[in-house]
Amino acid sequence: MSQTVRTKGMLAGFAIVVLVAGAGVAAAQQQGDWHLGMRAVFVDTDALSEPVLDTTSRLAVDGALGLEFDATYMLGHNWGLELMAMAAQHDLSAYSGQFDGLDVGTVWITETTVTLRYIVPLFGSWRPYLGAGVAGTYFFESDTTDEAGDLGVDSVESNFGYGFVGQVGLLHRFNDRWMLTLDVKWLDLPVDVDLESSGPPLDTVEIDLDPIVVGLGAAYRF
Template sequence: MKTTHVVIGVLACAAGVQPAIAKEGDFLVRGRAILVAPTESSGPVTPGFPGSEVGVSNSVMPEVDFTYMLTDNVGAELILATTKHDAQGRGTLSGFDELASTWVLPPTLTLQYHFAPEGKVRPYVGAGVNYTIFYSTKASDALVTAIGATDVKMDDSFGYTLQAGVDIDLNEKMFLNLDVKYIDMDTTARLRTGAATNTARISIDPIVAGVGIGFRF
Protein backbone atom coordinates (compact mmCIF):
# COMPACT_ATOMS: atom_id res chain seq x y z
CA MET A 1 0.00 0.00 0.00
CA LYS A 2 2.82 2.37 0.89
CA THR A 3 4.56 1.56 -2.41
CA THR A 4 1.42 2.50 -4.29
CA HIS A 5 1.27 5.83 -2.48
CA VAL A 6 4.91 6.54 -3.33
CA VAL A 7 4.36 5.76 -7.04
CA ILE A 8 1.27 7.97 -7.12
CA GLY A 9 3.23 10.77 -5.44
CA VAL A 10 6.11 10.56 -7.94
CA LEU A 11 3.70 10.60 -10.88
CA ALA A 12 1.87 13.57 -9.42
CA CYS A 13 5.14 15.50 -9.00
CA ALA A 14 6.19 14.70 -12.58
CA ALA A 15 2.81 15.81 -13.87
CA GLY A 16 3.20 19.06 -11.94
CA VAL A 17 6.51 20.04 -13.57
CA GLN A 18 5.94 23.03 -15.78
CA PRO A 19 7.59 22.72 -19.22
CA ALA A 20 10.42 25.12 -19.98
CA ILE A 21 8.73 25.85 -23.34
CA ALA A 22 11.36 27.11 -25.76
CA LYS A 23 9.68 29.83 -27.78
CA GLU A 24 10.52 32.58 -30.24
CA GLY A 25 13.06 35.04 -28.83
CA ASP A 26 14.37 32.72 -26.09
CA PHE A 27 18.05 32.01 -25.45
CA LEU A 28 18.97 28.46 -24.47
CA VAL A 29 22.38 27.95 -22.85
CA ARG A 30 23.72 24.44 -22.36
CA GLY A 31 26.82 23.05 -20.70
CA ARG A 32 27.74 19.56 -21.79
CA ALA A 33 30.38 16.92 -21.22
CA ILE A 34 31.28 15.62 -24.68
CA LEU A 35 33.04 12.59 -26.12
CA VAL A 36 34.70 13.33 -29.45
CA ALA A 37 35.21 10.00 -31.23
CA PRO A 38 36.86 10.27 -34.67
CA THR A 39 35.77 7.79 -37.35
CA GLU A 40 39.09 8.47 -39.01
CA SER A 41 40.67 7.24 -42.20
CA SER A 42 43.83 8.43 -43.91
CA GLY A 43 46.15 8.03 -46.82
CA PRO A 44 49.84 7.11 -46.35
CA VAL A 45 52.45 9.47 -44.97
CA THR A 46 54.35 10.16 -48.19
CA PRO A 47 56.89 9.96 -49.60
CA GLY A 48 58.89 8.70 -46.64
CA PHE A 49 56.58 6.07 -45.13
CA PRO A 50 54.78 3.96 -47.76
CA GLY A 51 52.21 1.56 -46.35
CA SER A 52 51.51 3.82 -43.38
CA GLU A 53 48.29 5.38 -42.08
CA VAL A 54 47.36 7.82 -39.32
CA GLY A 55 44.76 7.30 -36.59
CA VAL A 56 43.28 9.95 -34.28
CA SER A 57 42.52 9.43 -30.58
CA ASN A 58 39.24 10.12 -28.75
CA SER A 59 38.90 13.07 -26.39
CA VAL A 60 36.58 14.03 -23.51
CA MET A 61 36.05 17.72 -22.73
CA PRO A 62 33.43 20.24 -21.58
CA GLU A 63 31.41 22.17 -24.17
CA VAL A 64 29.21 25.26 -24.10
CA ASP A 65 26.54 26.07 -26.67
CA PHE A 66 24.10 28.90 -27.21
CA THR A 67 20.77 28.62 -29.05
CA TYR A 68 18.59 31.52 -30.13
CA MET A 69 15.02 30.59 -31.00
CA LEU A 70 14.12 32.30 -34.27
CA THR A 71 10.59 30.88 -34.04
CA ASP A 72 8.91 28.46 -31.61
CA ASN A 73 10.27 25.57 -33.71
CA VAL A 74 13.45 26.89 -35.36
CA GLY A 75 16.64 27.74 -33.50
CA ALA A 76 20.21 28.70 -34.42
CA GLU A 77 22.91 27.09 -32.24
CA LEU A 78 26.58 28.07 -31.85
CA ILE A 79 28.74 25.35 -30.34
CA LEU A 80 32.07 26.17 -28.67
CA ALA A 81 34.62 23.66 -27.40
CA THR A 82 38.26 22.72 -27.79
CA THR A 83 39.74 19.24 -27.51
CA LYS A 84 43.20 17.65 -27.62
CA HIS A 85 43.95 14.64 -29.83
CA ASP A 86 46.92 12.42 -30.62
CA ALA A 87 47.81 11.34 -34.14
CA GLN A 88 48.73 7.65 -33.91
CA GLY A 89 50.75 5.46 -36.24
CA ARG A 90 49.11 2.70 -38.29
CA GLY A 91 50.49 0.23 -40.82
CA THR A 92 54.24 0.66 -41.21
CA LEU A 93 54.12 3.35 -38.48
CA SER A 94 52.23 1.17 -36.00
CA GLY A 95 55.21 1.23 -33.64
CA PHE A 96 54.35 4.84 -32.79
CA ASP A 97 51.51 5.16 -30.27
CA GLU A 98 51.81 8.91 -30.79
CA LEU A 99 53.19 10.64 -33.88
CA ALA A 100 52.02 14.12 -32.92
CA SER A 101 49.47 15.93 -30.79
CA THR A 102 47.18 18.83 -31.60
CA TRP A 103 44.48 20.99 -30.09
CA VAL A 104 41.30 21.33 -32.13
CA LEU A 105 38.96 24.34 -32.04
CA PRO A 106 35.83 23.55 -34.12
CA PRO A 107 33.24 26.38 -33.81
CA THR A 108 30.03 25.01 -35.29
CA LEU A 109 26.80 26.74 -36.29
CA THR A 110 23.65 24.69 -36.82
CA LEU A 111 20.07 25.51 -37.75
CA GLN A 112 17.73 23.31 -35.72
CA TYR A 113 14.10 22.24 -35.92
CA HIS A 114 12.59 21.69 -32.46
CA PHE A 115 9.62 19.33 -32.26
CA ALA A 116 6.90 19.79 -29.63
CA PRO A 117 8.13 23.21 -28.36
CA GLU A 118 5.49 23.22 -25.59
CA GLY A 119 6.22 19.67 -24.44
CA LYS A 120 8.28 18.49 -21.50
CA VAL A 121 10.34 16.32 -23.85
CA ARG A 122 11.47 18.24 -26.92
CA PRO A 123 13.52 16.40 -29.58
CA TYR A 124 15.30 18.35 -32.30
CA VAL A 125 17.38 17.82 -35.42
CA GLY A 126 19.87 20.18 -36.98
CA ALA A 127 22.32 20.75 -39.81
CA GLY A 128 24.99 23.36 -40.30
CA VAL A 129 28.60 24.23 -40.95
CA ASN A 130 31.85 23.78 -39.08
CA TYR A 131 35.22 25.50 -39.32
CA THR A 132 38.00 23.64 -37.52
CA ILE A 133 41.26 25.26 -36.42
CA PHE A 134 44.22 23.05 -35.48
CA TYR A 135 46.66 24.73 -33.10
CA SER A 136 49.57 23.93 -30.75
CA THR A 137 50.44 20.99 -33.01
CA LYS A 138 53.76 19.30 -32.26
CA ALA A 139 55.68 16.12 -33.00
CA SER A 140 55.94 13.49 -30.29
CA ASP A 141 59.21 12.81 -28.50
CA ALA A 142 59.23 9.31 -30.01
CA LEU A 143 58.98 10.66 -33.56
CA VAL A 144 61.70 13.26 -32.94
CA THR A 145 63.96 10.56 -31.51
CA ALA A 146 63.38 8.36 -34.56
CA ILE A 147 63.73 10.87 -37.43
CA GLY A 148 65.00 14.11 -35.90
CA ALA A 149 63.48 17.49 -35.08
CA THR A 150 60.16 17.73 -36.93
CA ASP A 151 57.74 20.60 -37.40
CA VAL A 152 54.09 19.54 -37.79
CA LYS A 153 51.33 21.64 -39.34
CA MET A 154 47.70 20.69 -40.00
CA ASP A 155 45.45 22.57 -42.42
CA ASP A 156 42.24 24.07 -41.09
CA SER A 157 39.01 22.38 -42.17
CA PHE A 158 35.59 23.54 -43.40
CA GLY A 159 32.69 21.09 -43.60
CA TYR A 160 29.10 20.26 -42.76
CA THR A 161 27.55 19.13 -39.48
CA LEU A 162 24.51 16.93 -38.73
CA GLN A 163 22.87 16.92 -35.31
CA ALA A 164 20.11 15.28 -33.27
CA GLY A 165 19.18 15.71 -29.63
CA VAL A 166 16.51 16.12 -27.00
CA ASP A 167 15.76 18.52 -24.14
CA ILE A 168 13.96 17.05 -21.10
CA ASP A 169 12.49 19.46 -18.54
CA LEU A 170 13.71 19.39 -14.94
CA ASN A 171 11.80 22.53 -13.95
CA GLU A 172 10.49 25.72 -15.57
CA LYS A 173 13.96 27.05 -16.43
CA MET A 174 16.30 24.06 -16.40
CA PHE A 175 16.42 20.97 -18.60
CA LEU A 176 18.53 17.88 -19.26
CA ASN A 177 20.10 17.75 -22.71
CA LEU A 178 21.30 14.77 -24.76
CA ASP A 179 22.97 15.55 -28.08
CA VAL A 180 24.90 13.82 -30.86
CA LYS A 181 26.61 15.32 -33.90
CA TYR A 182 28.53 14.16 -36.94
CA ILE A 183 31.15 16.64 -38.18
CA ASP A 184 32.75 16.46 -41.63
CA MET A 185 36.39 17.27 -40.80
CA ASP A 186 39.34 16.76 -43.17
CA THR A 187 42.92 17.98 -42.98
CA THR A 188 46.33 17.60 -44.55
CA ALA A 189 49.19 17.09 -42.08
CA ARG A 190 52.68 18.23 -43.10
CA LEU A 191 55.77 16.97 -41.29
CA ARG A 192 58.96 18.89 -42.08
CA THR A 193 62.19 17.24 -40.98
CA GLY A 194 65.18 19.21 -42.20
CA ALA A 195 64.81 19.55 -45.98
CA ALA A 196 62.31 16.68 -46.21
CA THR A 197 58.53 17.11 -46.09
CA ASN A 198 56.06 14.28 -45.61
CA THR A 199 52.30 14.76 -45.98
CA ALA A 200 49.20 12.79 -45.08
CA ARG A 201 45.57 13.42 -45.91
CA ILE A 202 43.38 12.61 -42.89
CA SER A 203 39.59 12.38 -42.68
CA ILE A 204 38.79 12.79 -38.98
CA ASP A 205 34.97 12.98 -39.23
CA PRO A 206 34.18 12.71 -35.50
CA ILE A 207 30.96 11.71 -33.81
CA VAL A 208 30.43 14.06 -30.87
CA ALA A 209 28.14 12.73 -28.12
CA GLY A 210 27.21 14.98 -25.22
CA VAL A 211 25.10 15.13 -22.07
CA GLY A 212 24.52 18.20 -19.97
CA ILE A 213 22.24 20.75 -18.37
CA GLY A 214 20.57 23.69 -20.10
CA PHE A 215 18.86 26.89 -19.00
CA ARG A 216 16.24 29.02 -20.76
CA PHE A 217 16.47 32.82 -20.62
Protein backbone atom coordinates in the same frame (compact mmCIF):
# COMPACT_ATOMS: atom_id res chain seq x y z
CA MET B 1 -20.35 1.82 -29.96
CA SER B 2 -19.38 1.33 -33.59
CA GLN B 3 -15.80 0.93 -34.79
CA THR B 4 -16.07 4.26 -36.64
CA VAL B 5 -17.14 6.14 -33.52
CA ARG B 6 -14.36 4.56 -31.45
CA THR B 7 -11.80 5.43 -34.11
CA LYS B 8 -12.98 9.04 -34.27
CA GLY B 9 -12.82 9.25 -30.50
CA MET B 10 -9.25 7.94 -30.43
CA LEU B 11 -8.17 10.39 -33.13
CA ALA B 12 -9.80 13.28 -31.30
CA GLY B 13 -8.07 12.30 -28.06
CA PHE B 14 -4.71 12.07 -29.82
CA ALA B 15 -5.24 15.50 -31.39
CA ILE B 16 -5.98 17.01 -27.97
CA VAL B 17 -2.77 15.50 -26.53
CA VAL B 18 -0.73 16.89 -29.43
CA LEU B 19 -2.25 20.36 -29.08
CA VAL B 20 -1.73 20.48 -25.33
CA ALA B 21 1.87 19.28 -25.60
CA GLY B 22 2.60 21.70 -28.40
CA ALA B 23 1.09 24.56 -26.44
CA GLY B 24 3.33 23.68 -23.47
CA VAL B 25 6.44 23.86 -25.63
CA ALA B 26 5.32 27.11 -27.22
CA ALA B 27 4.76 28.67 -23.82
CA ALA B 28 8.24 27.61 -22.69
CA GLN B 29 10.12 28.95 -25.71
CA GLN B 30 9.66 32.29 -27.40
CA GLN B 31 11.30 34.04 -30.31
CA GLY B 32 14.35 35.90 -29.05
CA ASP B 33 15.16 33.50 -26.19
CA TRP B 34 18.77 32.43 -25.72
CA HIS B 35 19.86 28.99 -24.47
CA LEU B 36 23.45 28.92 -23.15
CA GLY B 37 24.84 25.47 -22.41
CA MET B 38 27.85 23.34 -21.65
CA ARG B 39 28.33 19.63 -22.33
CA ALA B 40 30.93 16.96 -21.66
CA VAL B 41 31.54 15.25 -25.00
CA PHE B 42 33.16 12.14 -26.43
CA VAL B 43 34.62 12.64 -29.90
CA ASP B 44 34.47 9.23 -31.57
CA THR B 45 36.93 9.08 -34.45
CA ASP B 46 39.47 6.59 -35.79
CA ALA B 47 40.62 8.80 -38.63
CA LEU B 48 43.53 7.82 -40.86
CA SER B 49 45.51 10.12 -43.10
CA GLU B 50 46.90 9.53 -46.53
CA PRO B 51 50.34 7.78 -46.50
CA VAL B 52 53.01 9.99 -44.91
CA LEU B 53 56.72 10.63 -45.56
CA ASP B 54 56.78 8.57 -48.77
CA THR B 55 55.92 5.38 -46.86
CA THR B 56 52.82 3.23 -46.47
CA SER B 57 52.38 4.42 -42.86
CA ARG B 58 49.45 6.67 -42.03
CA LEU B 59 48.77 9.15 -39.24
CA ALA B 60 45.99 7.93 -36.92
CA VAL B 61 43.82 10.20 -34.75
CA ASP B 62 42.17 8.51 -31.76
CA GLY B 63 38.90 9.42 -30.04
CA ALA B 64 38.95 11.67 -26.97
CA LEU B 65 36.92 13.31 -24.23
CA GLY B 66 36.38 17.05 -24.42
CA LEU B 67 34.26 20.02 -23.41
CA GLU B 68 31.68 21.87 -25.49
CA PHE B 69 30.03 25.26 -25.15
CA ASP B 70 26.95 26.22 -27.13
CA ALA B 71 24.54 29.09 -27.60
CA THR B 72 21.14 28.77 -29.26
CA TYR B 73 19.00 31.68 -30.44
CA MET B 74 15.32 30.81 -30.77
CA LEU B 75 13.92 31.99 -34.10
CA GLY B 76 10.43 30.91 -33.06
CA HIS B 77 8.66 28.37 -30.85
CA ASN B 78 10.24 25.36 -32.58
CA TRP B 79 13.18 26.72 -34.60
CA GLY B 80 16.59 27.65 -33.23
CA LEU B 81 20.04 28.58 -34.51
CA GLU B 82 22.87 26.94 -32.54
CA LEU B 83 26.54 27.92 -32.41
CA MET B 84 28.79 25.27 -30.83
CA ALA B 85 32.52 25.24 -30.06
CA MET B 86 34.41 22.35 -28.48
CA ALA B 87 37.96 21.12 -27.99
CA ALA B 88 39.55 17.79 -27.09
CA GLN B 89 43.12 16.48 -26.82
CA HIS B 90 43.66 13.53 -29.17
CA ASP B 91 46.42 10.92 -29.26
CA LEU B 92 48.34 10.59 -32.54
CA SER B 93 50.11 7.46 -33.74
CA ALA B 94 51.42 5.82 -36.88
CA TYR B 95 49.33 3.08 -38.44
CA SER B 96 50.64 0.29 -40.71
CA GLY B 97 53.83 0.29 -42.74
CA GLN B 98 57.34 0.67 -41.38
CA PHE B 99 56.30 3.07 -38.59
CA ASP B 100 53.29 1.03 -37.42
CA GLY B 101 52.55 1.66 -33.73
CA LEU B 102 54.90 4.63 -33.35
CA ASP B 103 53.64 7.13 -30.77
CA VAL B 104 53.56 10.50 -32.54
CA GLY B 105 52.21 12.54 -29.62
CA THR B 106 49.06 14.54 -28.89
CA VAL B 107 47.23 17.45 -30.44
CA TRP B 108 44.28 19.61 -29.46
CA ILE B 109 41.53 19.66 -32.07
CA THR B 110 38.71 22.18 -32.03
CA GLU B 111 35.42 21.76 -33.84
CA THR B 112 32.88 24.51 -34.41
CA THR B 113 29.38 24.10 -35.84
CA VAL B 114 26.46 26.31 -36.81
CA THR B 115 23.19 24.39 -37.10
CA LEU B 116 19.55 25.16 -37.73
CA ARG B 117 17.48 23.10 -35.28
CA TYR B 118 13.85 22.04 -35.30
CA ILE B 119 12.35 21.04 -31.95
CA VAL B 120 9.54 18.47 -32.25
CA PRO B 121 6.54 19.95 -30.34
CA LEU B 122 4.96 16.76 -29.03
CA PHE B 123 6.36 15.51 -25.74
CA GLY B 124 5.90 18.21 -23.11
CA SER B 125 9.06 18.66 -21.04
CA TRP B 126 10.87 16.08 -23.22
CA ARG B 127 11.70 17.71 -26.55
CA PRO B 128 13.60 15.86 -29.29
CA TYR B 129 15.19 17.92 -32.04
CA LEU B 130 16.88 17.60 -35.42
CA GLY B 131 19.46 19.89 -36.97
CA ALA B 132 21.82 20.40 -39.90
CA GLY B 133 24.45 22.95 -40.79
CA VAL B 134 28.12 23.66 -41.41
CA ALA B 135 31.21 22.70 -39.41
CA GLY B 136 34.86 23.67 -39.12
CA THR B 137 37.96 22.21 -37.47
CA TYR B 138 41.52 23.21 -36.58
CA PHE B 139 44.57 21.52 -34.99
CA PHE B 140 46.56 23.43 -32.33
CA GLU B 141 48.98 22.91 -29.43
CA SER B 142 50.57 19.64 -30.58
CA ASP B 143 53.12 17.85 -28.39
CA THR B 144 55.26 15.36 -30.31
CA THR B 145 57.32 12.51 -28.85
CA ASP B 146 61.07 11.93 -29.06
CA GLU B 147 60.37 9.08 -31.51
CA ALA B 148 58.56 11.49 -33.81
CA GLY B 149 61.38 13.99 -33.35
CA ASP B 150 63.89 11.38 -34.52
CA LEU B 151 61.98 11.38 -37.83
CA GLY B 152 62.17 15.17 -37.96
CA VAL B 153 58.54 15.79 -36.90
CA ASP B 154 58.55 18.66 -34.41
CA SER B 155 54.82 19.52 -34.49
CA VAL B 156 51.53 18.61 -36.15
CA GLU B 157 49.47 21.52 -37.46
CA SER B 158 46.59 22.05 -39.87
CA ASN B 159 44.77 24.57 -41.98
CA PHE B 160 41.12 25.36 -41.23
CA GLY B 161 39.01 22.46 -42.49
CA TYR B 162 35.29 22.78 -43.09
CA GLY B 163 32.38 20.52 -43.94
CA PHE B 164 28.85 19.64 -42.91
CA VAL B 165 27.09 18.44 -39.77
CA GLY B 166 23.89 16.58 -38.92
CA GLN B 167 22.43 16.62 -35.43
CA VAL B 168 19.86 14.86 -33.24
CA GLY B 169 19.21 15.49 -29.59
CA LEU B 170 16.87 15.62 -26.65
CA LEU B 171 16.03 18.45 -24.24
CA HIS B 172 14.43 17.83 -20.86
CA ARG B 173 13.10 20.95 -19.14
CA PHE B 174 13.41 20.90 -15.33
CA ASN B 175 11.75 24.32 -14.95
CA ASP B 176 11.30 27.54 -16.92
CA ARG B 177 15.08 28.14 -16.98
CA TRP B 178 17.11 24.95 -16.67
CA MET B 179 17.21 21.96 -19.00
CA LEU B 180 19.18 18.76 -19.50
CA THR B 181 20.63 18.25 -22.98
CA LEU B 182 21.69 15.09 -24.80
CA ASP B 183 23.19 15.78 -28.22
CA VAL B 184 24.69 13.69 -31.03
CA LYS B 185 26.41 15.23 -34.06
CA TRP B 186 27.77 13.59 -37.21
CA LEU B 187 30.48 15.72 -38.82
CA ASP B 188 31.90 15.43 -42.34
CA LEU B 189 35.29 17.10 -41.84
CA PRO B 190 38.30 16.74 -44.17
CA VAL B 191 41.38 18.71 -43.14
CA ASP B 192 44.93 19.13 -44.47
CA VAL B 193 47.55 18.37 -41.81
CA ASP B 194 51.19 19.50 -41.88
CA LEU B 195 53.99 17.46 -40.33
CA GLU B 196 56.25 20.33 -39.35
CA SER B 197 60.01 20.39 -38.82
CA SER B 198 62.40 23.20 -37.91
CA GLY B 199 62.48 24.02 -41.63
CA PRO B 200 59.83 23.55 -44.33
CA PRO B 201 56.98 21.09 -43.64
CA LEU B 202 58.05 17.47 -44.05
CA ASP B 203 54.71 16.44 -45.50
CA THR B 204 51.11 17.60 -45.94
CA VAL B 205 48.38 14.96 -45.91
CA GLU B 206 44.59 14.97 -45.83
CA ILE B 207 42.66 13.41 -42.97
CA ASP B 208 38.92 12.79 -43.01
CA LEU B 209 38.15 13.24 -39.32
CA ASP B 210 34.40 12.58 -39.72
CA PRO B 211 33.77 12.26 -35.96
CA ILE B 212 30.60 11.41 -34.10
CA VAL B 213 30.35 13.79 -31.12
CA VAL B 214 28.15 12.64 -28.23
CA GLY B 215 27.48 15.20 -25.50
CA LEU B 216 25.60 15.37 -22.20
CA GLY B 217 25.15 18.58 -20.24
CA ALA B 218 22.87 21.41 -19.19
CA ALA B 219 21.57 24.67 -20.62
CA TYR B 220 20.04 27.83 -19.18
CA ARG B 221 17.32 29.87 -20.91
CA PHE B 222 17.56 33.69 -20.88
